[in-house]
Amino acid sequence: MLGAKYNIEPFFWSSSLNWIPSRYQENPIAGEGDHITITLTFLKSMGGMYDTKGSQSTESFTSTASTEDPEQMIDTQAPLRLRSKKRILVLDLLSVHLVRNKEDSTIISYHPNMPHHPVTEASYLRDRIRYAGQSVYWQLIFRKSPDPTFVLLTFVWHALYAWDEALEDLYNHICWLETKVITTSDMILTQELHVIRAHHLHYSSLLEDFQKTVEFIKKTYNPALDSVPRSERDYSAKLLVRECDNLLSEINRLELGRRMQDRRLKNVMNLVFSSVNIQDSKRMQKMTEAAVKDSAGALLPRIAVFGMNIQDLVPNTFGTLAHYFEVAIPLTMITIWVVVTFQSKNIYPQGTSLLTRFGWPVQLCLNLLKSKIGRESDENIPMTIKDVSHS
Secondary structure (H helix, E strand, O other): OOOOOOOOOHHHHHHHHOOOOEEEEEEEEOOOEEEEEEEEEEEEEEEOOEOOOOOEOOHHHHHHHOOOOOOOOOOOOOOEEEOOOOEEEEEEEEEEEEEEEOOOOEEEEEOOOOOOOOOOOHHHHHHHHHHHHOOHHHHHHHHHOOOOHHHHHHHHHHHHHHHHHHHHHHHHHHHHHHHHHHHOOOHHHHHHHHHHHHHHHHHHHHHHHHHHHHHHHHHOOOHHHHHOOHHHHHHHHHHHHHHHHHHHHHHHHHHHHHHHHHHHHHHHHHHHHHHHHHHHHHHHHHHHHHHHHHHHHHHHHHHHHHOOOEOOOOOOOOEOHHHHHHHHHHHHHHHHHHHHHHOOOOOOOOOOOHHHHOOHHHHHHHHHHHHHHHHHHHHHHHHHHHHHHHO
């Protein structure tokens, strides 16, 4: 590629630098070729990002992927930490520009250099494509079809394999969370479940972009095939449709698996809330039992005094009915006396001392006597007036 010049749309670099999913065709010339660009964000699983204590060794990952901070903002672009397997799910970029020509074709791939966000390196992707080309399946395709689009499909298959591994690790982590929820109801698990579900919604949009990319490759015809015999052109077209359908079928499988995981997440979250409600109910039950015991302890002396534990009702007791009345009647009278003393507003005027109010039975009798005498005097007054008038 040294010294070669390619007319590449600037949007390829802008979409690659900003990780913007894009797919478009440019400069199509019948019988010559065209340029197609694929920019795709996909998910991959990575290991080895933890130290001996189980935390992440990279500072950036620790600050963005931890879910134990209750004040952390849920960032779906940040890596997702899986504590159960000590792995991290990170977003990766597949940015490819394919120059399709009837004589020779060129693939240009962009790999950003991000120290705190490791992405697929060019050397690694080159080795993966080389290993795919050594397989019998792809060798047969490359031998029978002159279309360079099949080389681009090997790049797409790399992203698909990464998706499959990442979702499998995420599924195992969700199963691990289910077992943890059954044995405990820690609120940290609830926060982690919310973070995972937020990432799940983002993964749905990424899979949708992935599907649109494959459909774009399937429908975008290579103008360079006009220069080959019709039999080869028809065979390449059918083969491309078949391979793209295989990719779409796998993407649909991944989406179905993601939906199943989302339902599992809902089930786990409901299980957490149910466990918390059960524990709250148990705590309320214990508090009620304690309150009842306290109330029973306070009423126990009264029950012992006023309880009719006499020989006529409870066998093997020493009390009699006479004993019950000897104790109950005086205590009842004393209780009434004390209650009326503190509630004797209708007997004594306001400001009367407490010692004076204790004599309310005497004052009540005097008030009743005065009231009776007053009524008798009122009845006699009219009769006296009538006798005087007749005389």
